[in-house]
Amino acid sequence: MNYVIIGGDAAGMSAAMQIVRTDKKAKVTTLEMGGIYSYAQCGLPYYIGGLTESSDDLIARSRDTFEEEYGIDARVYHKVTKIDTEGKRVFGTNLKNGESFEISYDKCLVATGAAPVVPPFEGTGLEGVHTLKTIPDAEAIVDDLENASDVTVIGGGYIGLEMAENLVEKGKKVRIIDQASRLGSVYDKEFSKAIEDEAARHGIEVVTGESVERFEGEERVKSVVTGGKTYSTDLVIVAIGVKPNTSMIDDTRVHASENGAIIVNAYMETNVEDLYAAGDCATQYHRIKEKNDYQPLGTHANKQGRIAGINMSGGSQPFQGIVGTSIMKFFDLTVGKTGLGEKEAEDLGFDFETLEFEGHSNAGYYPGNEPLLLKVISHKNTGHLLGLQAVGKNGVDKRIDVAATALYHRMTMADIENLDLSYAPPYNGVWDPLQQAARRMK
Incomplete structure (x- = not known):
């Protein structure tokens, strides 16, 4: 089986690794537009800030590793410009020498990620x-x-x-x-x-x-x-912001969303036979919205890529979808979100209620206790959790991850109140702030 993967980062190489582990006779060719494989894009600001000493520390596996240890034909500076879905061929340009290339495939994965949005401002070509x-x-x-x-x-x-x-x-x-x-x-x-x-x-x-x-x-x-x-x-x-890098499907029958993201089913299949897509160039099914969404994050890209690789090489595993979880550090604050915000819930027509609750990151008498602001959104009639946002110096990640798990399993506020969450004074009070909020919303 001849597999062609367009894109050499999270989704593409997660798929490639799954294929070579599953199909021992696989011929895998990966086409990366840049010169570096499998790097941590989310770590780039911290390299710029000096927290990560070398940009090499951001590379998970080198091109040489993929080629020498796993037998993948990992090409660099190969930009794909067109896919012939009928003839099962990809076309492109070698950016190093300007030569054109053409490669045939039995199965192909588009994992081209997203590109930064740069409006046509005058002066974008200036140095600096x-x-x-x-x-x-x-x-x-x-x-x-x-x-x-x-x-x-x-x-x-x-x-x-x-x-x-x-x-x-x-x-x-x-x-x-x-x-x-x-x-x-x-x-x-x-x-x-x-x-x-x-x-x-x-x-x-x-x-x-x-x-x-x-x-x-x-x-x-x-x-x-x-x-x-x-x-x-x-x-x-x-x-x-970013936009899906999907210009190579412009003249094909491949279905795409309004922003250009390739529409895939739970198995990462497009509407065209033997053509798959995963990662920041593809849609993600949102479990709370119950429709396709676009939230380009490395977590989704790795999951979708792995699932694409499983299914391309003969397996049958669905992607279970996302609930919209994210977190960020901003100086001394951590800000996190999972599920729906208030405007999203309004736009989707949910009958919902909200509660703002100020709790604490750990027991009130323990040193280092910090305020923790939560905003909980729940369904007014059923009591199901719809979303959580949190901000504070400590403890945001714990509450966001608990809520993300609750959203995945469609838990109610009563279910959350009854969870057996960890407690010791350095980490929590006897009632977790999320559970305190749940009690007030039942």
Whole structure:
């Protein structure tokens, strides 16, 4: 069996490894547009901030490892531009020498990930304007920071906030510009307020509700112009989101969502026979929304890639879906979310109720006790948990993960109250804050 995998990171190589372990006669060819395989994209801000000493530390397995130990034909700088789904061939360009290539397949996986969104701002080609998606992107930013003291981050989402934190830790003056009315708009407004307060506490200039029009400078960027003001700067990082990298299916029968993500079923199959998709280029089924969603995260990519590999090599295992879990560190705060936020619940037509509850990270009498703000959303009629958001210095991850598990199993607030959760004064009170909130919502 001749397998072709387009993309050499989380989803693609999870699939490749599953195939070679299952099908001992498999011929696996992986086509990576860049020069590096299997790296931790989520670790890039921390490499830039100096918490990770070398970019090599972000690489899980090298290309040589895949080739020499597992027999995978792992090619680099091979950009796929077209898929012939009828003739089962992929076409592309070798970015090193400009030569075209054509490879036939029995089964093919599209695992091309996502690309940074860069609106057509005037001046995006100036020196000092960066995006962050790959290790070379991060290395370029690290090098360029030597020339910069004032940095502007465009975008107040996960990457923008993580970059802002790490740039402050590097001693830079940092500004965040976001066209949304508040930072961290994936969260409800109470949590955005906590993020903005933390940004101000660390000297970050926060500009919300302004859209970037252009970058100005001669050879190097000197300023960012919005609809209202001009901001002097030495370096710009554009971090306003990503879009699925799926242009190679444009002239095919492959079904895609409105944003370009390839629509897959539970087995990672597209609507075209023997063509699969997984990771940030594909949709993910959301168990609470009960429909396809798009939440590009490494956790989903690894799971979907593994399942694609199992099914491509003869197995039959479904992807069980997501519940929308995420977490981030922002200086001394941790902010997390799982399930639905208030606006999502409204848009989906749920009859819901909410409760804000301020608990504590551990027993009130134990040193290091910190406030922990929870916002719980539940179904008004059935009592089922619909979502949890949390912010605090300690203990957010524990409550988010408990709630994510509860969402997966469709638990009610009464079920959550009855959970046997761990307790010792350094870690919790006798009633966990999530259970205290559940008691008030029954």
